[in-house]
Amino acid sequence: MHQIAVLPGDGIGPEITEQAVRVLTALGLPLELQTQPVGGAAYAAHGHPLPEATLKLAQSARAILFGAVGDWKYDNLERHLRPEQAILGLRKALGLFANLRPAILYPQLANASTLKPEVVAGLDILIVRELTGDIYFGQPRGVRTLEDGPFKGERQGFDTMHYAESEIRRIAHIAFQAALKRNKKLCSVDKANVLETSQFWRDVMIAVSAEYPEVELSHMYVDNAAMQLVRAPKEFDVVVTGNLFGDILSDEAAMLTGSIGMLPSASLNAAGQGLYEPSHGSAPDIAGQNIANPLATILSAAMLLRYSLDEAAQADRIEAAVQSVLEQGLRTADIYEPGMLRVSTSEMGDAVLKALK
Numbered sequence: 569m570h571q572i573a574v575l576p577g578d579g580i581g582p583e584i585t586e587q588a589v590r591v592l593t594a595l596g597l598p599l600e601l602q603t604q605p606v607g608g609a610a611y612a613a614h615g616h617p618l619p620e621a622t623l624k625l626a627q628s629a630r631a632i633l634f635g636a637v638g639d640w641k642y643d644n645l646e647r648h649l650r651p652e653q654a655i656l657g658l659r660k661a662l663g664l665f666a667n668l669r670p671a672i673l674y675p676q677l678a679n680a681s682t683l684k685p686e687v688v689a690g691l692d693i694l695i696v697r698e699l700t701g702d703i704y705f706g707q708p709r710g711v712r713t714l715e716d717g718p719f720k721g722e723r724q725g726f727d728t729m730h731y732a733e734s735e736i737r738r739i740a741h742i743a744f745q746a747a748l749k750r751n752k753k754l755c756s757v758d759k760a761n762v763l764e765t766s767q768f769w770r771d772v773m774i775a776v777s778a779e780y781p782e783v784e785l786s787h788m789y790v791d792n793a794a795m796q797l798v799r800a801p802k803e804f805d806v807v808v809t810g811n812l813f814g815d816i817l818s819d820e821a822a823m824l825t826g827s828i829g830m831l832p833s834a835s836l837n838a839a840g841q842g843l844y845e846p847s848h849g850s851a852p853d854i855a856g857q858n859i860a861n862p863l864a865t866i867l868s869a870a871m872l873l874r875y876s877l878d879e880a881a882q883a884d885r886i887e888a889a890v891q892s893v894l895e896q897g898l899r900t901a902d903i904y905e906p907g908m909l910r911v912s913t914s915e916m917g918d919a920v921l922k923a924l925k
């Protein structure tokens with residue numbers, strides 16, 4: 569029996585995870601799914617975005633299917649009570665250091681991108697984002713009053729960027745191994761012209777590359793990478809980068825496809841435990857209307873099967889079913905274009921279930 573924790577979260581989280589759960593359940597695998605609230609929903613029910621019971625369930629599960637967290641209702645809470653702290657807390661508590669964010673443009677959705685079709689047609693890149701280090705978690709951080717210098721007497725906000733060698737090595741191995749299974753090109757993105765942390769990152773990437781002679785390693789400054797991603801995105805195969813740059817570049821890469829509602833993600837630890845979530849957010853503005861696109865979450869469930877349960881054939885089955893519903897012209901509002909068949913969240917779920925058989 570595989571234990572799966574289902575954490576639907578806020579906004580559209582519950583309605584999209586519901587469809588992914590239906591798909592997982594339909595496969596006929598020995599899965600035991602248990603649900604707990606997370607994010608704002610957990611704060612509302614238990615006074616904390618990541619309550620003990622939710623954390624315990626996540627820790628004991630082989631894999632976590634996560635919806636999304638965040639809602640403007642909770643924007644004025646103290647930082648440690650905000651919904652976002654739930655996902656950051658889970659990443660840290662479970663050591664989910666490797667974040668895989670594919671950006672794939674399905675041929676059926678070639679017109680969804682705001683970029684010219686010839687620039688993005690056939691796009692298939694993988695962003696490997698380090699997820700438990702960098703300025704996201706670095707200490708010290710806070711607000712302090714300056715005792716000297718040009719801003720003496722003023723308050724100053726500050727954060728700390730750092731990476732230990734082992735943190736860079738382990739994400740490097742994940743990225744090189746991913747590249748080996750793809751087109752064997754790895755681009756490491758940093759800001760080594762300015763940041764010490766980045767120069768060190770680059771040095772460690774080069775050291776690890778000695779173990780992967782088949783992979784062609786290149787380096788790019790993050791500002792240039794942001795440019796190249798919109799100029800010639802198909803030049804990239806696998807991109808590896810730190811937590812902050814990865815956050816920004818993965819949103820940019822997602823938008824190349826024009827359909828963030830289609831993109832799954834996996835966050836893995838050293839034990840093969842994983843958290844799987846759509847790359848998009850909780851979209852509170854459209855929550856509860858049954859119009860959100862559940863495909864990113866359904867594709868995240870496919871990644872769950874592939875990476876945490878070693879059920880590649882079942883993952884292929886789900887991915888093929890998604891291709892098939894796109895082929896049939898079914899589109900939720902976010903990817904709708906004239907001439908296609910507009911469907912709701914649950915109708916999209918129905919269609920994927922049907923296509924599975």
Ligand code: IPM
Nearest residue numbers: 637638652653655656815818
């Ligand atoms: C993401 C999100 C999170 C992040 C937020 C919600 C904390 O933007 O998963 O990319 O910045 O990592």
Ligand code: MN
Nearest residue numbers: 815816818819
């Ligand atoms: Mn982000």
